[in-house]
Structure formats: structure tokens, C-alpha cells
Amino acid sequence: MSAQIEFADNPEDRCPVVLLLDTSGSMMEDGKIDALNNGIAQFKSDVLADKIASLRVEVSIITFGGSVQVVHEFSTADKLSLQPFQPMGNTPLGEAVNAALDEIEVRKAEYKSGGVNYFRPWVWLMTDGAPTDAWQAAAARAKQAANDKKVQLFCVGVGRAANMDVLREFSNSPPMQLEGLQFSEMFRWLSTSLSRVSQAKAGDPVALPPVQGWGTVFA
Numbered sequence: 001m002s003a004q005i006e007f008a009d010n011p012e013d014r015c016p017v018v019l020l021l022d023t024s025g026s027m028m029e030d031g032k033i034d035a036l037n038n039g040i041a042q043f044k045s046d047v048l049a050d051k052i053a054s055l056r057v058e059v060s061i062i063t064f065g066g067s068v069q070v071v072h073e074f075s076t077a078d079k080l081s082l083q084p085f086q087p088m089g090n091t092p093l094g095e096a097v098n099a100a101l102d103e104i105e106v107r108k109a110e111y112k113s114g115g116v117n118y119f120r121p122w123v124w125l126m127t128d129g130a131p132t133d134a135w136q137a138a139a140a141r142a143k144q145a146a147n148d149k150k151v152q153l154f155c156v157g158v159g160r161a162a163n164m165d166v167l168r169e170f171s172n173s174p175p176m177q178l179e180g181l182q183f184s185e186m187f188r189w190l191s192t193s194l195s196r197v198s199q200a201k202a203g204d205p206v207a208l209p210p211v212q213g214w215g216t217v218f219a
Contacts, residue, residue, distance in 0.1 A: 003110040003113070003114055006114075007111075007114035007115070007116050010055055010076070011116065012052075012055045012056050012116075013056055013116065013117040013118060013119065013198075013202050014057075014058050014116055014117070014119070015053075015118070015119040015194055015197050015198045016058045016060070016074055016104065016118060016119075016122070017057065017058070017060070017122040018059075018060045018061075018100040018103060018121070019043075019059060019060070019061045019062070019124050019126075020062050020064070020096055020097065020123055020125040021036065021062070021063050021085065022063075022064060022091060022093075022127035022129070022158070023063040023064065023065030023086070023088070024064070024065040024066070024090055024091045024129060025066075025087050025089055025090075026087070026091075026128055026129055026161065027065070027085075027087040027128055027158075030159070030181070032128060032158060032181065033086075033087045035181040036085060036126075036183050037082075037084045037085055038183065038184055039184045039186065040082060041082060042184045042187050042188060042191075043187035043188075043191050044059075044077050044080050044082065046187070046188060046191035046195075047059075047077040047191050047194065048077045050191075050195045050198075052195070052198050052199050053077075053194060053198045053199075054077055055076065056076075056198040057077060057194050057195075057198055058074045058075060058076055058107070059075065059076075059077060060072060060073055060074045060075075060100075061080075062096055062099055062100055062103065063085060063096075064091060064092050064093060064095065065085075065087055065088050065090075065091070066089020066090060066092075068092055068095045068096045068099050070103065071083070074103070074107045090132040090133075091130065091131055091132045091133075092132060092133040093127060093131035093133065093135050093138075093166075094133045094134055094136070094137065094138035097123075097125070097141070097170060098138045100123050100125075101123075101141060101145060108121070117202045118202060119200075119202050119203075120149060120150070120151065120152050121150075121151050121152070122151070122194070123142075123151055123154070124156070124190060125153065125154065125155045125170065126156045126178075127157065127162055128158035128159045128161060128162050130162075131166060135166070136169075138170075139166075139170045140169075142171065143170060146172045153170060153171040153173070154171065154173065154176070155171050155173075155175040155176070156175065156176050156177070156178055156186070156215065157176070157177045157178065159178070164218045174218055174219050176211055176215045176216065176217050176218060177216050177218050178214065179214060179215055182213070182215065185213050185214035186214040188214075189209060189214060192209055193209060196208065196209075
């Protein structure tokens with residue numbers, strides 16, 4: 001379906017979010033990948049259950065495990081096709097962040113061409129380790145985009161091996177650390193937050209729920 005037909009069928013404002021997910025080999029440990037797969041399914045279900053969010057929230061999924069893969073381009077949740085993630089390889093985090101920012105710019109151009117308003121795009125970045133590529137330039141680009149209010153970037157460290165100091169470099173907001181395997185609770189927080197955003201007017205500030213029950217802010 002072309003963007004023009006898509007927007008004609010659903011002219012609602014859009015709330016885009018990129019789920020930028022670490023699927024490197026270490027995610028096989030301690031049941032992390034299974035918890036992630038379950039959490040993503042929960043997220044889809046929660047967005048679909050909200051009438052407004054189901055029309056406005058658009059999801060793109062990019063994984064980084066050995067290589068960077070755009071496994072799902074932007075679409076509303078009803079078109080979100082989920083296949084279980086299979087962990088493998090190293091952690092090309094810098095390349096993945098650049099791919100997410102590029103994907104957002106392409107989608108924003110489609111919104112503008114289609115005359116569709118949109119909320120500030122979100123990037124939800126999760127990793128359980130440290131980058132294995134040259135990540136500094138991507139971090140600087142991401143932080144500049146956040147400072148320029150072109151994107152809202154959230155960084156989440158999974159497990160004790162996650163390098164929180166590196167994650168701090170990617171955003172102007174402090175990173176968060178997942179408690180245990182509370183993936184479903186985390187994605188429920190994300191869907192609730194996006195629901196609040198989607199029901200506002202584009203550009204208006206929105207109060208997000210507190211981070212509790214699934215993680216802590218790594219101040």
C-alpha cells in the first residue's frame with residue numbers, strides 16, 4: 001500500500017515509534033529473548049486495545065544482532081507482523097541508531113507529502129551490552145536530534161552487563177535500567193505513554209507515567 005492510499009484511508013495524526021532492539025547473541029542468556037518476544041506481543045495487543053492509539057501509533061522495528069535489520073517498516077499496530085527474534089552475533093549499536101534516525105526522516109517526509117500531522121517521533125533503544133562498532137558519531141547525531149526536538153530517544157539497559165555510561169551518550173534524557181525480566185511491564189508502560197501522546201494535540205506537552213515497577217532511571 002502506498003503512503004498516499006494509506007493516509008487517505010486513515011488521515012489521523014501519527015505518533016511514530018521505532019523499537020530499536022538488541023538481538024545479539026547475549027540475549028539468549030537468562031531467558032531474555034523469550035521475555036522480549038512476549039513483551040512485544042503484549043505491546044501490540046495493548047496498542048490495538050486503545051481505539052485512538054490503534055489509529056495513530058505507528059511502529060517500526062529495527063534489530064541489531066550481528067547485523068542491522070529493519071524487520072518492520074512503519075505501520076499501525078494492526079499491520080504489525082511479529083516473528084520471534086533469534087539472537088545472534090555482536091552489537092552494532094551505532095549503525096542501528098543511524099538506521100533508526102534515517103527511517104524516521106523518510107517517514108516524516110511521507111507524512112509531509114501526504115498532509116498528515118505527526119507527533120515528535122520516539123526511539124525506544126534497548127541493549128544488554130555495549131556497542132561493538134564505532135558508535136560515537138551516531139550518539140552525537142542522536143543527542144543533537146533530541147536537543148533539536150526532532151526525536152524523543154529513550155535508552156534502556158537490560159541486565160548488569162549493559163553499559164549505562166555509553167547509553168547516556170545517546171540521549172539528553174538519563175537512561176533507564178530494566179529490573180530483571182520485566183519486559184511486559186516495560187512495554188505496557190510504553191503503550192500507556194504512547195496512548196497519552198496520541199490523544200493529545202501534536203506539539204502539546206504530555207505528562208508520562210512514572211517509571212516504576214519495571215525499571216529505574218539511571219541518573
